[in-house]
Amino acid sequence: MGRFWSLLFLSVPILGVAAFVFAAIPGGIFANHWLPEDISQHGAVVDKLFMFILYLTGVVFIVTSFLMFWFMWKYDADRNTEPVKYLHGSHTVEIIWSIIPAATLLFIAIFQMDAWADARMKYPTDKATGFKKPPLLLVTGRQFEWRMQYAGEDKIIGTPDDVHLVNDLHIPVNEEIVIRIQTQDVLHSFFLPNMRIKQDVVPGMKQHIWFEAKKTGTYDIVCAELCGWGHYKMRGRLIVQSEDDFREWMASAIAEQNKTSLNVNE
Amino acid sequence: MNTATVDDGHGHAGTMSLKLFISTYVFSKDHKMIGLQFLFSTLLWFFVGGILAMGIRWQLAFPWTDMPIIGGRLFSAEGGQISPEFYTTLFTMHATVMVFFVIIPILAGAFGNFLIPLMIGAEDMAFPTLNMLSYWFMWPAFICIGISFLTPPYGAGGGWTSYPPLSSVLSAAPGSVMAQTWWLTGVTLVGIASMLGSVNYLTTIIQMRAPGLTMFRLPMTIWSMFITAILQAFALPVLTAGGVMQLLDRLMGTGFFIPEGLVVNNSEMLSGGGQPLLWQHLFWFYSHPAVYIMILPAMGMVSDMLSCFARKPIFGYKPMVYAISGIAGLGFIVWGHHMFVSGMNPMLGMTFMVSTMMIALPSAIKVFNWLGTIWGGKIQFTTPMLFSLSFVSMFIIGGLSGIFMAATPVDIFIHDTYYIVAHFHYVLFCGTAMAVFGAIYFWFPKMFGRSMNETAGKWHFFLTFVFMNGTFYLMHILGAVGFPRRLADPYHYETFKQMLPMNQFITLCAFAMFLSQIIFAINFFYSIFKGPRVGRNPWRANGLEWFCPSPPVAHGNFDKQPIVYRGPYEYGSPEVDEDYYPQTQPPPEDVSEGDDTESGGDH
Numbered sequence: 001m002g003r004f005w006s007l008l009f010l011s012v013p014i015l016g017v018a019a020f021v022f023a024a025i026p027g028g029i030f031a032n033h034w035l036p037e038d039i040s041q042h043g044a045v046v047d048k049l050f051m052f053i054l055y056l057t058g059v060v061f062i063v064t065s066f067l068m069f070w071f072m073w074k075y076d077a078d079r080n081t082e083p084v085k086y087l088h089g090s091h092t093v094e095i096i097w098s099i100i101p102a103a104t105l106l107f108i109a110i111f112q113m114d115a116w117a118d119a120r121m122k123y124p125t126d127k128a129t130g131f132k133k134p135p136l137l138l139v140t141g142r143q144f145e146w147r148m149q150y151a152g153e154d155k156i157i158g159t160p161d162d163v164h165l166v167n168d169l170h171i172p173v174n175e176e177i178v179i180r181i182q183t184q185d186v187l188h189s190f191f192l193p194n195m196r197i198k199q200d201v202v203p204g205m206k207q208h209i210w211f212e213a214k215k216t217g218t219y220d221i222v223c224a225e226l227c228g229w230g231h232y233k234m235r236g237r238l239i240v241q242s243e244d245d246f247r248e249w250m251a252s253a254i255a256e257q258n259k260t261s262l263n264v265n266e
Numbered sequence: 267m268n269t270a271t272v273d274d275g276h277g278h279a280g281t282m283s284l285k286l287f288i289s290t291y292v293f294s295k296d297h298k299m300i301g302l303q304f305l306f307s308t309l310l311w312f313f314v315g316g317i318l319a320m321g322i323r324w325q326l327a328f329p330w331t332d333m334p335i336i337g338g339r340l341f342s343a344e345g346g347q348i349s350p351e352f353y354t355t356l357f358t359m360h361a362t363v364m365v366f367f368v369i370i371p372i373l374a375g376a377f378g379n380f381l382i383p384l385m386i387g388a389e390d391m392a393f394p395t396l397n398m399l400s401y402w403f404m405w406p407a408f409i410c411i412g413i414s415f416l417t418p419p420y421g422a423g424g425g426w427t428s429y430p431p432l433s434s435v436l437s438a439a440p441g442s443v444m445a446q447t448w449w450l451t452g453v454t455l456v457g458i459a460s461m462l463g464s465v466n467y468l469t470t471i472i473q474m475r476a477p478g479l480t481m482f483r484l485p486m487t488i489w490s491m492f493i494t495a496i497l498q499a500f501a502l503p504v505l506t507a508g509g510v511m512q513l514l515d516r517l518m519g520t521g522f523f524i525p526e527g528l529v530v531n532n533s534e535m536l537s538g539g540g541q542p543l544l545w546q547h548l549f550w551f552y553s554h555p556a557v558y559i560m561i562l563p564a565m566g567m568v569s570d571m572l573s574c575f576a577r578k579p580i581f582g583y584k585p586m587v588y589a590i591s592g593i594a595g596l597g598f599i600v601w602g603h604h605m606f607v608s609g610m611n612p613m614l615g616m617t618f619m620v621s622t623m624m625i626a627l628p629s630a631i632k633v634f635n636w637l638g639t640i641w642g643g644k645i646q647f648t649t650p651m652l653f654s655l656s657f658v659s660m661f662i663i664g665g666l667s668g669i670f671m672a673a674t675p676v677d678i679f680i681h682d683t684y685y686i687v688a689h690f691h692y693v694l695f696c697g698t699a700m701a702v703f704g705a706i707y708f709w710f711p712k713m714f715g716r717s718m719n720e721t722a723g724k725w726h727f728f729l730t731f732v733f734m735n736g737t738f739y740l741m742h743i744l745g746a747v748g749f750p751r752r753l754a755d756p757y758h759y760e761t762f763k764q765m766l767p768m769n770q771f772i773t774l775c776a777f778a779m780f781l782s783q784i785i786f787a788i789n790f791f792y793s794i795f796k797g798p799r800v801g802r803n804p805w806r807a808n809g810l811e812w813f814c815p816s817p818p819v820a821h822g823n824f825d826k827q828p829i830v831y832r833g834p835y836e837y838g839s840p841e842v843d844e845d846y847y848p849q850t851q852p853p854p855e856d857v858s859e860g861d862d863t864e865s866g867g868d869h
Contacts (some may be wrong), residue, residue, distance in 0.1 A: 001724075005647050008731065009659055016663070016739060016785060023738075023743045032764045034746055035679075057666040064662050067637055072655065072735050077577070077644035084845070085642030087555045093638070094631070098585075101630040106671060113616055115675035120612035129804035143438070143531070161780035185530040186432040187542065189607065193748040193761050202542050203431060203608045204525030215458040220761045224750050225681040228432060228439055229351040232753040261305045 002076030003134065006069050013065035036193045039219065039240065040175075041212040043196035045115045051107065077221040093149040124176050124210050135208060139169070141188035141201050144230035146221060152254065163253050167236040169221060172246035176212040189225035192238055200225050290430075293402070295394035300401050301380030303712065305706075307404065308372040309790075315363035316780055321348065321356045327773035328767075335679045351441045353754040354423035361414050361426030362449070367411070369698055370556065371404065373563040374460065374498065377705055378467055378491045380713065384811035384818060385488050387476025394470040396462050402754045403459035410452030414445045422449035425752065427549060430523035430542045434515040437531045447516055454509035457502045457552075462500035467491055476810065478830035482587070483849070485809055485834040486580065488567025489587050493594045497555040501598070505552035508545060515540070523707050524616030531555035546608055550601035558597045560694060562590055564701035565632060565661075568654045570638055570834070571708050573805045575651035576643030579835040582635040589628035589635075596625040605765050606677045620674040629665045633658065643838075644845075648805075649723030653704025656731055657697055667742065682752075685745025691738045703730070703786065710790075711804045715816045716797030722789040729782035736775030740768055774808060806846050808834045813850045 023033040035047055074080065124133045138157045139152040145166055151160035157180065171177055181190050183201040191198045191208070199209050221236030241249060294300060324333060325348045332338070337346030349354070359695075379397065383390055387657045391397045415421045420441040424433035432438045433446055469850045471484075514520040519537050523545045526538030573580040581587065602610060602618035636658045645651065667689040671677050684699065703726070709715045751760050803812040814824045828850045836847035841854070 002645065002647050005652060005655075008728070009655065012663075012735065015735075018576070019743060021738060023746065030743075033743055033768070036366070036748055036761050046675050046679055049673060050670065053670050053673060053676060057669055061662060062665055064633060064637065065659060068640075068655070068659055068662075070639045071637065072645060075640060075643050075645050077646045080644050084578045084644050084842060086579065086838045087581075088579050088835075089585065089635070093634075094582055094585045097634045098627065098631055102624070102627050105623040105626055105669075106620070108669065109620045112619060112673045112675050116612065116616060116619070119675055119678060120447070120615070125491075128267045142529075174785070185528060186435070186438050187429055191682075191750065193679075196679050196742070198607050199679055200272075201606045202525075203528050204541065205543075205609050207609055220759045222748075222750055222759060222761070226354070226429070226432065229349075229354055229423065229441060231354070232350060232755045233758070235759060246457055 002078055003073065006072040006076070009065070009072060010069040013062050013069075016065075017062065020054070021059070038194065038196060039195070039213050039215040039217070040195040041214055042115075042118060043194075045118070046196045049112060049115060052058065052111075057245070058107070124178060133176070133178045133210070135155045135178045136171070137169075137179055139179055139181045139190060141181070141183040141190065141223070141227070141234075142185050143228050144223070144234040146190075146223075146234070146236040147184075147242070150250070150253075163250065163257055165253070167221070168239060169236060170239045170241060170246060170249055171213060172243045173213050173216050173240050175243070176210060178208055181207050181209060186227050187225045188223050188227050188234065191222040191224035192219065193222060194219040195238070198224055216240045216242055216245075272556050293398055295378050295390075295398045296820070297383050297391045297394070297397060298713075298823075300397050301376050301378075302380060303401050304371050304375030304404075305377075305713075307408070308368050308376055310400065311363050311367040311408075312355075312372070313783075315360055315368055316361065316783070318356050319819075320362060320777065320780055321774045322353070323773040324348065325353050325356075325754060326756075327770040329757060348754075349420075350754040351420040351423060354752070355415070355421035355427075355442070355445075358425050358449075359411075362411065362422075362453070364694070365426060365556070365560070366453055367404075367408070369560045369694060370456075370460060370704075372702055373560065373698070374463055374494060375401070375404075375466070377464065377487075377563060377567065377702075377709070378494075379707065380486050381487055381811060382467055382470055382491055383665070384712070384814065384823055385472060385485055385809055385826065386479060387810045387813075387830065388470060388474035389822040389824070391466050392473055393466050396466050400459050400462035400466065402468040403455055403462065403764045407452045408457035408458065410448045410455060410788035411572055413823060414448035414452060417442070417445040417448065424449070427553075428453075428545075429514065429549075430512065430515065430540075430545050431525075431528060431530070434512050435528065435530050435535060435544075436516065437533065447513065450509050450513050450516070454513070456507055457506045457509065460498050461502045461506070464495040465504070467495040468499065471495075476828045476830050477840050479810070479849075482584065483833045484568035485566070486583075486586060487563070487566040490562040490569075490590055493590050494562050497559050497594055497597060501552045501555040504548055508548035508552070511548075512545065532666045540780035543605070543608060543610060546599070546605055546610075550604045551598075553599045554601040554604065556592075557690075557693075558593055561661075561698055562593065564657065564705075567705045567708075568657045568701050569636070569639070570807075570809065571654040571704055572639050572658070573835045573837060574708075574805055575646045575648055575654070576640045577646070577837045578639060578643035579837055580635070581638030581641070583632075583833065583835065585631060586635050589631045592628040593625060596628070600625050603672055603677075606674050607681045619672060621676045623669070626665065626669060626672070629661075631667065633662055638801060649718070649720055649727055650704040650708035650805075652705065652724065652727045652731075653700050656702060656727070657701045657704065660692055660696035660700060663739075664689060667692060678744050678825070679748060682750055683745045683747075684741045684749045684751060686754050687751050688738055688745055691741070696734055696738060700730070700734075701804055704725075707788070708805065709811070710793065710797075712811055712816050712818070714794050714797070715799060716793055717800045717804060718793040718797055719789050722785055725786040726782060726789065729785070730779060731777045733779035733782060737772055737779055744768065803848075806844075808836055808846050809836075809849045810849055811822055813848065 024031045125132045140147040148165040150163040151157045181201050183203050189200045195211050219238040223234035330344035334663050421440045422445040430770040436443050521537035521540045523542050524540045528535040600622045603622040606615050810828050830849045839847040
């Protein structure tokens with residue numbers, strides 16, 4: 001039976017790697033079973049880091065799992081006629097297999113830092129003025145919808161010319177934008193899968209996210225933090241438009257709002 | 267104490283007083299009985315938690331469809347389908363039950379209680395009454411969680427992490443007003459039970475070791491229980507304090523975690539000034555060490571079983587001890603990796619990324635040492651060995667997938683997706699639960715004086731191994747797509763709707779895995795009463811627990827005083843003809859007394 005069990009354990013790395021390979025190659029029965037389309041400027045970095053860790057851990061996974069299979073195969077009590085190796089360990093190998101993973105892990109950590117700093121710490125500045133870029137809009141999470149409040153023509157949020165929307169986020173393509181996000185009630189998480197953006201919103205905290213879309217289209221906004229029974233249906237739409245379309249839409253939205261004088265936030 | 271024999275004895279006498287029955291089986295101060303009480307209670311909860319998981323899987327595979335047979339009775343108001351409210355209750359309760367009522371108490375409570383005195387050659391725990399209390403504090407917790415689950419209309423639905431304000435503002439979750447309060451009370455009580463246990467374990471291991479049993483002659487099981495008890499003793503008070511604070515927020519309006527200006531259900535909250543992130547810090551300051559509380563004892567037990575069935579000394583005993591000590595130390599400074607996208611200071615995120623990466627190191631060292639242990643041995647493929655080997659194999663996957671989450675930029679995408687669900691199920695189910703199954707097969711003869719059926723055990727292993735990988739492995743793929751956890755119906759998102767067939771496959775595997783446990787249940791209960799009787803040492807193992815009778819003597823465990831001459835891993839020693847060399851076997855006369863070099867160290 002030793003052989004059977006060894007082969008069962010060998011199937012783990014084989015099927016494990018196969019599952020990832022089939023999911024990652026485009027098309028076939030596993031179409032769209034991998035990282036969703038990346039439409040952001042910075043997302044390629046995140047995806048690359050993901051793949052980097054995947055390759056690295058994949059190698060470790062294959063090597064250790066194969067060793068495990070090989071030891072089970074070779075040292076099966078029914079077939080191994082040699083006496084057992086009576087030893088309690090080895091300082092040399094302990095040091096080798098401590099230092100190599102330690103250096104690798106430290107390298108992975110340091111390797112991530114720039115991407116993290118870009119995503120969360122380097123607030124964008126306006127190239128023309130050199131000041132911090134003002135947010136394009138304020139997104140407010142509430143059970144169970146996303147409310148959008150655009151700064152309008154004066155570029156200041158909270159003034160009467162603000163444009164209010166529910167669940168639809170219009171942004172211009174090829175422009176780095178800043179969004180202020182907050183919540184009115186419980187925790188939510190503003191997740192844009194195609195933009196590689198996720199940020200929890202915490203009541204009482206002012207937070208900003210920034211990103212640049214490089215492709216037009218309509219994508220999902222997902223709530224990724226449990227916010228109550230209706231968490232699953234807290235869905236929004238991210239609509240990336242060309243600069244002209246965005247301006248046109250904004251003008252029409254302002255006109256529409258003035259016409260009806262409806263204020264969603266009241 | 268052996269249930270079967272004692273039952274018979276007193277049954278025949280017919281005069282067993284109620285008092286004796288209660289002191290033997292109910293309010294017992296005997297560590298073996300308390301261990302078995304924990305084992306039976308946690309196995310029962312394991313079943314409950316498993317059923318809840320099946321409910322979750324049903325909804326994810328067949329959203330909003332009527333559950334066959336039972337659906338109409340359970341959810342008559344919804345026409346037999348799971349409502350979104352009930353779905354949140356399902357995953358909240360599944361996690362709560364599995365973490366607080368199964369994994370932690372089955373490791374520390376059941377195996378810790380049963381094995382610590384036996385493996386260190388002690389008559390009992392240092393504080394038997396405290397030990398009894400640690401079990402009986404579980405019962406109020408069981409009742410609280412039971413009430414919480416059954417409180418109409420839906421039970422607690424704040425997730426097992428119970429993040430405020432959802433969990434602390436009553437109107438944020440109108441369906442679970444009382445349920446959430448009962449939930450918090452229950453979890454706080456579990457914490458108290460564990461704290462009582464941990465103090466006892468620490469004292470017992472430090473004070474009550476048999477003559478000759480130095481710290482570096484302890485088996486890895488005891489070392490890991492020791493380190494676990496330290497983690498519990500120092501981390502749990504924080505969770506207890508946090509739990510009480512959240513209870514005060516709910517009941518007294520204190521507002522520790524409720525910020526200013528909250529508008530919930532269109533009404534503004536009057537209290538405020540608190541900080542929701544504070545709860546996350548307090549919760550994870552306990553619950554990250556708790557992750558190690560949930561894996562270290564399993565690692566220890568697996569180390570012992572691997573060495574025994576490879577018939578070879580454990581590779582790198584001292585490095586293994588240092589590795590688990592390292593995990594314990596680092597375990598206190600990595601909690602922030604649960605909060606990378608929480609809004610916590612991103613600079614702090616960087617610090618936690620480095621410490622989190624470094625905690626992978628001791629785990630890696632342990633894996634290498636386990637591989638070193640089976641290398642060059644004579645592997646006996648018994649049921650406990652198969653479960654132990656699968657622990658190592660699965661822990662490799664669970665450990666490696668953790669590195670993705672530790673990397674902050676990658677975590678932005680995979681946080682709160684099925685990637686993390688895959689990761690912790692690989693560690694906790696494919697890892698810890700498999701080790702627990704192995705440990706039950708391994709120490710069953712010592713618990714009941716009978717052994718479990720090997721053929722049934724191997725079928726149980728084979729089916730569980732296949733179906734659990736079918737269940738949990740593909741969740742990595744779901745995670746790579748960004749498939750979020752805790753959604754009752756993720757398929758109305760364009761991004762995720764193509765994942766339905768994969769989820770249906772996962773669900774079928776999960777059902778099959780659940781059904782495979784029937785083999786275990788039958789084998790377990792049948793063997794308690796009808797299994798073949800075994801002697802003291804059926805596995806030809808070295809540890810002290812195999813020196814006492816099976817089951818051990820009711821009062822005092824050992825019929826002879828154990829004296830320890832060496833470490834527990836002297837398998838295949840050239841000094842003896844047998845392939846094992848028990849800790850208690852005196853060395854041959856001609857060998858001098860100074861055998862310290864063989865105390866299990868590495869040289």
